Amino acid sequence: MAKTVIIGTNHAGLAAANAILDNSDQEVVMIERNENFSYLSCGTALWVGKQIDGVDGLFYTNREDFEAKGAKVRTQTTVESIDFDGKVVHAITQQGDKVEESYDKLVLATGSIPISPKVPGRELENITFMKKYEEGQNIDQMFENENVKNIAVIGAGYIGVEMAEAAKRRNKNVLLFDALDRCLPNYYDTWFTDDMDKNLADHGIELHYGELVKEYKGSDKVEQIVTEKGEYDVDLVINAIGFLPNNQLAKDHLELFANGAYLVDRHQQTSDPDVYAVGDCATVYSNALQGTTYIALASNALRTGIVAGENIAGNPVESPGVQGSNGISIFGHHMVSTGYSVESAAKFNLDVKYTDIEDTQKPEFMKENDSIKLRIVYETGSRRIVGAQMSSTTSDISMAIHMFSLAIERQVTIDELGMLDLFFLPHFNQPYNYINKAALAAE
Numbered sequence: 001m002a003k004t005v006i007i008g009t010n011h012a013g014l015a016a017a018n019a020i021l022d023n024s025d026q027e028v029v030m031i032e033r034n035e036n037f038s039y040l041s042c043g044t045a046l047w048v049g050k051q052i053d054g055v056d057g058l059f060y061t062n063r064e065d066f067e068a069k070g071a072k073v074r075t076q077t078t079v080e081s082i083d084f085d086g087k088v089v090h091a092i093t094q095q096g097d098k099v100e101e102s103y104d105k106l107v108l109a110t111g112s113i114p115i116s117p118k119v120p121g122r123e124l125e126n127i128t129f130m131k132k133y134e135e136g137q138n139i140d141q142m143f144e145n146e147n148v149k150n151i152a153v154i155g156a157g158y159i160g161v162e163m164a165e166a167a168k169r170r171n172k173n174v175l176l177f178d179a180l181d182r183c184l185p186n187y188y189d190t191w192f193t194d195d196m197d198k199n200l201a202d203h204g205i206e207l208h209y210g211e212l213v214k215e216y217k218g219s220d221k222v223e224q225i226v227t228e229k230g231e232y233d234v235d236l237v238i239n240a241i242g243f244l245p246n247n248q249l250a251k252d253h254l255e256l257f258a259n260g261a262y263l264v265d266r267h268q269q270t271s272d273p274d275v276y277a278v279g280d281c282a283t284v285y286s287n288a289l290q291g292t293t294y295i296a297l298a299s300n301a302l303r304t305g306i307v308a309g310e311n312i313a314g315n316p317v318e319s320p321g322v323q324g325s326n327g328i329s330i331f332g333h334h335m336v337s338t339g340y341s342v343e344s345a346a347k348f349n350l351d352v353k354y355t356d357i358e359d360t361q362k363p364e365f366m367k368e369n370d371s372i373k374l375r376i377v378y379e380t381g382s383r384r385i386v387g388a389q390m391s392s393t394t395s396d397i398s399m400a401i402h403m404f405s406l407a408i409e410r411q412v413t414i415d416e417l418g419m420l421d422l423f424f425l426p427h428f429n430q431p432y433n434y435i436n437k438a439a440l441a442a443e
């Protein structure tokens with residue numbers, strides 16, 4: 001019987017395991033360093049910001065679910081090295097016992113590692129990342145402590161903005177830093193981030209943009225952070241300046257992308273045909289870019305896991321690629337985006353134009369009505385849609401961004417979108433939907 005070993009059993013590894021176990025009778029061995037399975041870090045800010053009742057719902061499966069399907073599950077076991085010629089994985093248990101597993105196919109699902117700012121004082125206590133469940137527990141306890149008053153969040157990307165909101169909801173003084181001059185610069189244009197920055201400031205979050213941390217000061221615990229512009233008293237620092245792929249185990253054996261991610265094809269196969277890579281440790285194919293890139297998202301982890309699992313199970317499945325669709329909701333202000341913003345398109349050398357609309361979602365006579373901002377980004381020559389960004393106080397916009405994701409995948413042009421049949425009912429829409437209106441107004 002063919003045997004597959006999966007290293008890392010968070011979202012990507014679990015999806016791969018399910019796909020193999022559900023579609024074949026292969027032997028599957030799952031190896032995971034942590035004790036827990038399937039921690040949805042996406043819900044951390046909701047948990048530590050006390051918007052949900054506790055952490056329990058953030059785990060969606062457990063080892064028993066996989067053992068019931070016939071998998072051998074090794075938790076609290078760390079893979080130390082892989083013999084790619086002999087096809088053997090070498091691991092060590094928390095008790096120090098050496099473990100070996102041979103394989104026919106190997107799935108690398110080792111995820112990502114938060115980037116560590118290389119500044120003096122980084123070894124001080126009360127400086128943390130926010131990725132693992134244990135880090136969430138630690139932050140939750142720190143928020144509970146009344147002596148912990150001043151929180152510095154470094155990086156105003158997705159994690160940073162969500163953690164800043166969570167800390168504010170726990171009545172802390174929050175200082176949010178970013179190297180660039182605004183929040184969420186990787187996902188949205190200024191037209192959107194200006195509103196989010198106002199929202200953050202209106203809720204009492206101190207914004208320190210374009211301000212790099214140079215040093216952490218303190219005796220045992222961090223007490224101050226020093227930037228180019230000043231010195232601030234802090235009791236807790238949360239570092240959130242991005243992820244790097246965790247390529248430790250195979251970086252000397254496999255072909256890598258520019259940032260070190262395992263380079264995979266549309267079947268999630270690496271440069272070694274018996275080794276697949278999925279989730280945050282691997283590249284993705286971007287339909288907007290029409291090329292390979294790196295986008296660390298749970299949604300990508302799940303889909304890439306399924307693709308690898310199906311292929312290993314014997315069903316040749318090709319990934320349709322991704323758009324990097326994402327969303328954020330802070331103090332009731334929702335923003336969603338897919339593909340590239342105008343700014344990020346420029347970084348990837350895509351020549352684009354855009355069309356904007358600011359409108360109410362429903363006809364003016366409707367009582368409950370939210371205003372919506374939409375920007376559609378399209379390629380100058382081909383006119384295919386390569387991105388969209390939306391913001392509103394209604395979560396309905398999340399459904400609209402899914403349509404833009406499909407439009408990018410299917411290479412729909414801005415002109416085709418103008419005449420797209422979008423229904424009208426006052427409860428939902430205006431007679432001319434804002435999407436049609438924006439597309440028809442395109443240059």
Ligand SMILES: Cc1cc2nc3c(=O)[nH]c(=O)nc-3n(C[C@H](O)[C@H](O)[C@H](O)COP(=O)(O)OP(=O)(O)OC[C@H]3O[C@@H](n4cnc5c(N)ncnc54)[C@H](O)[C@@H]3O)c2cc1C
Nearest residue numbers: 008010011012033042079110111112279280297298299301
């Ligand atoms: C706070 C936070 C909020 C987020 N919110 C969202 C969101 O709202 N939406 C979204 O799409 N994405 C979100 N993300 C990103 C998302 O969590 C990641 O993209 C996703 O976790 C990637 O899944 P993965 O399985 O590839 O990797 P990981 O989750 O990194 O899991 C990798 C696993 O491999 C194990 N492992 C690594 N090395 C070894 C080894 N040598 N031996 C054994 N085991 C090993 C690790 O212990 C880990 O369990 C968020 C991330 C964070 C931190």
Ligand SMILES: NC(=O)c1ccc[n+]([C@@H]2O[C@H](COP(=O)([O-])OP(=O)(O)OC[C@H]3O[C@@H](n4cnc5c(N)ncnc54)[C@H](O)[C@@H]3O)[C@@H](O)[C@H]2O)c1
Nearest residue numbers: 155156157158159160178179180240241242243296326327
């Ligand atoms: N809602 C969601 O979909 C969601 C939520 C959380 C995390 N995630 C994903 O998890 C991954 C990691 O999130 P993240 O927030 O760490 O990364 P990010 O890329 O979203 O943001 C990192 C931020 O740090 C800033 N930065 C970089 N170096 C800096 C420095 N030295 N000093 C100050 N600022 C610096 C960048 O300008 C950027 O704004 C991303 O792929 C993200 O998309 C997604």
